[in-house]
Amino acid sequence: MSEAGDIPPHYDDGNRAFLQSFLARGTMRFEDGQKVLAAIFTVQEGKETEPKDVTQADFDSYISAAADAISPYDYEIRSTQHQITKERIYALVNSVSDPLTQLATTRTPDEISYIKRLLDAMFETYNTKRREVMAVSSMQAMETKVRKGGNRQSEGGEPTQATQSSDRGLTQSEAEKLLSNLVKETWFERSAEGYYTLSPRALLELRSWLVEAYNDSDEPESWQRIKFCEACKEIVTIGQRCMDRECNVRLHNICTAAFWNSRPGKQCPKCKSAWTGKAYVGEKAITSTEEYLRGKRRSGGKRKNDAVEEDEDEEMGEEVENNSRRKGRRRLVQEESSQEAEDTPVEDDGEGEGEAQEDDEDE
Incomplete structure (x- = not known):
């Protein structure tokens, strides 16, 4: 070589x-x-x-x-511990080019656009002060607004004609096939409950990009979407959070024992709030709620997601101002990784599109 x-x-x-x-x-x-x-x-x-x-x-x-x-x-081998199994994972990482640019060599423009919208869903729509899910369910990944995107907005608030005409979106079967391939290629992981999250490989590759795309560098002390474990300093997408919604302290479940063993009491090291271990990051922020469990007992699938979506609607109002500040910065980040600018706004995730409409569009 x-x-x-x-x-x-x-x-x-x-x-x-x-x-x-x-x-x-x-x-x-x-x-x-x-x-x-x-x-x-x-x-x-x-x-x-x-x-x-x-x-x-x-x-x-x-x-x-x-x-x-x-x-x-310009390649290197990095390693991280799996957030659930604690296994050490080694990955080949390109140390120079943007990871989304690398994906563009093996994916179509429509597939890249879908992946970006999926990341927006993971780290914006379903990652709020109230619930940091940082994952999407199989149903949410197939929603029309994720598969096809709808009208994108320019920084001034107007739809961009170029992106409307160039991004046709994916049909449901195309999106399902792409997700399956991304899991096989170890970019995503799919849980037993059907939630898709970024894999250790993806977190290693996308670390800098995620921070630049979704965090607010102008207000580093404010609540941020991408947060790091207080113990191991790696990104937390599955773990525990401080009870104070404004506090950014997070811990991986696998890091808690060693972290608290070296401290006299379980208090947040930053805001001093009591650390209960019952405030979750990841899909457990959904699957541990009474709404989810009640919906699952009642009828499964659709109803349990309705409960989640209603909760997210309440949170969206609090996030509008933060989102508008981030859109301009994320547009610059994404323009560097692709010739097509991707400035996807956070849409209302309440009702979604009807199933009949999705079937019509897929046909």
């Missing part, structure tokens, strides 16, 4: 095979690495090596060599 002078002396065909496997996967866990290296060692040594015989030191050595090999090409 590199020029002869850049290749480490110990870098051999085994290292190349490991890197090729990593490139094909996009992400790798230690367990995955054990299987890959066991196959490599079996070929190199002429006798079978079991995955359990591959040590963490072996894996770390090959990760380090792979990182050195890809560094001249």
